[in-house]
Amino acid sequence: MSAVIKFFSRTQGHKKLSFVDWIAYGYLFLGFLIIFLPVAWLLLNSIKSQFLLQKLDTNLLPLDYDRVVRATVFGPEGKEIFIIKDLPDWVIYWNELRDEDKKQKNDPEAFILKFDGNEYYALRTHLGLVSKHAKELIKNKNLPEWLIKYPSMFPNAKKDYDPDTYLKGLNEEEIRLLSEFLVLKPYKPNGFTSQILVSAINPDTQEIEEYSVNRINTNKETINARLISNPQGGIVKIPSNEIIVNKKLRPSWINYSDPLTNNVRGMNFDAIKCLNNSVFVTIVATIITVLINSMAAFALSKYRFNGQIIFFIIILATLMVPASVLIVGIFKMVSVTGLSGTLWGVIIPGAATPTGVFMLRQYMLTIPDELLEAARMDAASEWSIFWRIVFPLALPAIAVLAILSIIWRWNDLILPMIAVSTTKTAYTIQLCLLDFQGEYVAQEHYRLAMTVVSLIPTTLVFVFLQRYITTGIATTGMK
Amino acid sequence: MANLELIDVKKTYDKLQVIHGIDLEISDGEFCVLVGPSGCGKSTLLRMIAGLEAITEGKIVIDGKTVNNISAAKRGLAMVFQSYALYPHMSVRQNLAFGLENLKMKKDEIDERIMQAVKLLRIEDYLKRKPGQLSGGQRQRVAIGRAIVREPSIYLFDEPLSNLDAELRVATRVELKALHERLGNTMIYVTHDQVEAMTMADKIVVINEGIVEQVGSPLNLYNKPANIFVAGFIGSPRMNFLEFESLPNDIKSFAPSNSNVFGVRPEHLYIGNEHSLKLKIKNVEQLGSDSYLYGETVSNQNLSIKLNHQTDIKVNSEIDISFEKENAHWFNKDGISI
Numbered sequence: 001m002s003a004v005i006k007f008f009s010r011t012q013g014h015k016k017l018s019f020v021d022w023i024a025y026g027y028l029f030l031g032f033l034i035i036f037l038p039v040a041w042l043l044l045n046s047i048k049s050q051f052l053l054q055k056l057d058t059n060l061l062p063l064d065y066d067r068v069v070r071a072t073v074f075g076p077e078g079k080e081i082f083i084i085k086d087l088p089d090w091v092i093y094w095n096e097l098r099d100e101d102k103k104q105k106n107d108p109e110a111f112i113l114k115f116d117g118n119e120y121y122a123l124r125t126h127l128g129l130v131s132k133h134a135k136e137l138i139k140n141k142n143l144p145e146w147l148i149k150y151p152s153m154f155p156n157a158k159k160d161y162d163p164d165t166y167l168k169g170l171n172e173e174e175i176r177l178l179s180e181f182l183v184l185k186p187y188k189p190n191g192f193t194s195q196i197l198v199s200a201i202n203p204d205t206q207e208i209e210e211y212s213v214n215r216i217n218t219n220k221e222t223i224n225a226r227l228i229s230n231p232q233g234g235i236v237k238i239p240s241n242e243i244i245v246n247k248k249l250r251p252s253w254i255n256y257s258d259p260l261t262n263n264v265r266g267m268n269f270d271a272i273k274c275l276n277n278s279v280f281v282t283i284v285a286t287i288i289t290v291l292i293n294s295m296a297a298f299a300l301s302k303y304r305f306n307g308q309i310i311f312f313i314i315i316l317a318t319l320m321v322p323a324s325v326l327i328v329g330i331f332k333m334v335s336v337t338g339l340s341g342t343l344w345g346v347i348i349p350g351a352a353t354p355t356g357v358f359m360l361r362q363y364m365l366t367i368p369d370e371l372l373e374a375a376r377m378d379a380a381s382e383w384s385i386f387w388r389i390v391f392p393l394a395l396p397a398i399a400v401l402a403i404l405s406i407i408w409r410w411n412d413l414i415l416p417m418i419a420v421s422t423t424k425t426a427y428t429i430q431l432c433l434l435d436f437q438g439e440y441v442a443q444e445h446y447r448l449a450m451t452v453v454s455l456i457p458t459t460l461v462f463v464f465l466q467r468y469i470t471t472g473i474a475t476t477g478m479k
Numbered sequence: 480m481a482n483l484e485l486i487d488v489k490k491t492y493d494k495l496q497v498i499h500g501i502d503l504e505i506s507d508g509e510f511c512v513l514v515g516p517s518g519c520g521k522s523t524l525l526r527m528i529a530g531l532e533a534i535t536e537g538k539i540v541i542d543g544k545t546v547n548n549i550s551a552a553k554r555g556l557a558m559v560f561q562s563y564a565l566y567p568h569m570s571v572r573q574n575l576a577f578g579l580e581n582l583k584m585k586k587d588e589i590d591e592r593i594m595q596a597v598k599l600l601r602i603e604d605y606l607k608r609k610p611g612q613l614s615g616g617q618r619q620r621v622a623i624g625r626a627i628v629r630e631p632s633i634y635l636f637d638e639p640l641s642n643l644d645a646e647l648r649v650a651t652r653v654e655l656k657a658l659h660e661r662l663g664n665t666m667i668y669v670t671h672d673q674v675e676a677m678t679m680a681d682k683i684v685v686i687n688e689g690i691v692e693q694v695g696s697p698l699n700l701y702n703k704p705a706n707i708f709v710a711g712f713i714g715s716p717r718m719n720f721l722e723f724e725s726l727p728n729d730i731k732s733f734a735p736s737n738s739n740v741f742g743v744r745p746e747h748l749y750i751g752n753e754h755s756l757k758l759k760i761k762n763v764e765q766l767g768s769d770s771y772l773y774g775e776t777v778s779n780q781n782l783s784i785k786l787n788h789q790t791d792i793k794v795n796s797e798i799d800i801s802f803e804k805e806n807a808h809w810f811n812k813d814g815i816s817i
Binding site: 368370371373374375376377378379380381384388389392393395 | 526529530531550551552553556557558560561562564565566567568577578581582625629
């Protein structure tokens with residue numbers, strides 16, 4: 001620690017900070033901010049709740065607002081929009097709770113009994129009790145089993161069944177429950193959305209009143225809001241600079257715990273499997289890359305053979321071909337060789353990199369030929385010259401290539417998409433992250449959190465290997 | 480233990496011929512020094528003997544066996560490089576063991592050989608160090624040790640002393656000579672420094688532009704140089720050469736016929752007037768034990784004199800110098816000794 005303080009309090013020869021020191025430290029600080037701010041933004045956003053992310057919240061910290069619930073209930077009378085206030089947190093944040101918290105700490109069954117009418121229906125849908133109650137009803141009344149599967153059937157399959165006939169023997173409440181479950185007209189899934197509770201001056205009455213708003217955008221002059229005392233009155237515009245909002249710090253750790261414990265609603269996200277695949281691809285591919293590239297570089301730098309320059313130019317020329325041009329070719333190669341759907345299809349096509357060959361060749365050129373000749377006089381085979389002399393001496397360059405390869409492979413999205421996009425079990429972490437952005441669901445809160453998790457290994461690799469880049473082998477033993 | 484024979488060895492790079500057919504015989508136990516100016520091909524010749532360079536034409540025979548197509552690893556020679564070429568990532572012990580491990584030698588024997596070598600070279604204390612942590616002289620010893628542990632039939636040295644400072648160079652020279660006495664192996668030593676050649680060699684091979692100019696013992700080369708090149712190369716300071724025509728008549732009188740160039744070594748000149756040469760002194764160097772005088776003759780040719788005592792001769796003074804008749808060297812038009 002004292003070394004760090006000493007480092008940051010150095011001045012240019014004098015005791016006091018000089019002009020140059022100010023510029024140097026200022027420049028350092030600016031560079032630090034440019035690099036650090038996006039990372040800090042990512043870290044802080046990864047612990048924001050789904051609600052905040054959906055509202056495109058621009059605060060740096062995960063400050064949650066006071067919320068109210070805007071419910072939309074569909075019934076025979078049409079749809080009714082109303083606002084439920086003063087709900088306990090666990091009800092508002094129900095969808096963001098962990099499964100065990102839902103069951104252990106709370107009792108939704110007892111809770112909804114405190115309500116009646118449309119509020120009851122809205123909460124029943126929100127707390128996930130519709131399907132539970134409906135299944136109990138089907139069981140108790142000995143209704144046919146296919147009713148349970150009916151909501152998830154394809155429209156064509158639904159034609160073969162007629163649920164209406166079974167509704168006749170039921171009472172009004174039971175009909176409503178089953179209809180909501182089966183999504184029969186005029187019932188639709190009830191809407192239940194959290195909104196932000198703000199206070200503002202009512203332009204009509206000039207009194208402070210509470211409003212519910214969808215999102216707060218201070219860039220706009222007015223905000224669309226719904227008066228809580230008269231939700232049916234429709235949207236009114238209130239000036240955005242006069243609103244009063246309550247915020248409190250509420251990091252949403254479930255962003256991390258849910259995906260890591262395979263607890264993501266609506267999809268099978270196996271973080272351990274994804275990470276395992278990525279680790280396997282990264283390690284194996286890096287080993288193969290280092291081996292192939294260093295052997296090629298050894299031959300190009302230390303042997304004289306016909307066409308040496310041509311080979312080198314061809315290798316370098318491939319640098320000029322954009323990776324995206326090769327997608328179709330790689331796809332064909334991978335599928336023809338039967339590697340499609342296996343992790344080897346990700347590993348092998350990228351094993352030899354022109355960058356790596358070039359970098360290692362240039363480094364190996366600096367290893368004196370006399371060392372190789374000394375080894376030859378020492379009766380070393382060519383393989384042992386490579387493995388015991390050149391490879392260890394090229395270690396600083398090889399460490400750089402290894403670090404680059406680890407970062408390339410870990411962050412690679414294109415090769416996994418080409419090779420394994422049809423095989424879920426072979427998804428690497430980057431493909432898995434892509435999965436959070438589905439056609440119907442966007443779970444950005446999980447995606448941000450898992451992005452942070454996926455950054456950990458590359459960060460660690462860099463922290464532990466960077467000293468190889470900087471130190472290298474200081475003395476060459478020559479002269 | 481082995482003798483070595485080169486038969487009409489030639490080396491050509493693309494179209495440039497650097498070795499023009501060398502015949503040479505080095506017998507068992509001999510300390511042979513290849514000497515010549517830089518770029519004369521002596522290192523190339525050594526590397527061809529080692530097997531590091533291909534032979535364009537001719538034959539290299541070790542112990543009666545032609546080794547042209549045998550790789551460096553299998554010739555059983557050991558080489559000490561100019562830059563030492565120690566493996567920088569290995570400790571001294573690993574450096575010494577590397578060659579033996581490649582020969583699949585047993586561990587006990589490797590240890591034994593290393594112990595012998597390090598005792599001989601007095602590097603026991605550095606076994607665990609890396610070459611980067613050693614001084615120049617210590618690295619030099621390790622490089623020699625790496626050759627010794629191999630127990631090769633012939634040792635090859637490629638200017639091994641050129642990276643040492645003057646004092647250490649003299650000390651190591653003596654040690655190398657002692658090492659040769661002790662081991663008794665054939666050694667081939669390449670240098671551009673004629674002092675090293677004179678002090679160490681049993682046999683000196685003077686090479687110039689890919690041709691052997693003269694082979695012989697050090698004193699033989701000094702006393703009876705075969706041509707102007709050898710005469711000028713061996714001996715320090717260099718032999719003085721004067722054009723025959725510019726000589727005074729009394730010197731011309733005892734010259735053999737066909738003489739074109741007259742040569743005399745600086746140490747054979749003294750102040751006197753038996754065979755008088757007039758000299759104008761341009762520079763005087765006093766070394767305490769010796770004095771060097773540099774001057775110009777009447778015909779504006781440079782001449783240097785080595786006196787083995789101190790002198791009070793001043794710059795710009797004119798003196799008469801002389802020499803013994805038998806110390807004069809005479810060369811014909813082609814530079815060959817008469």
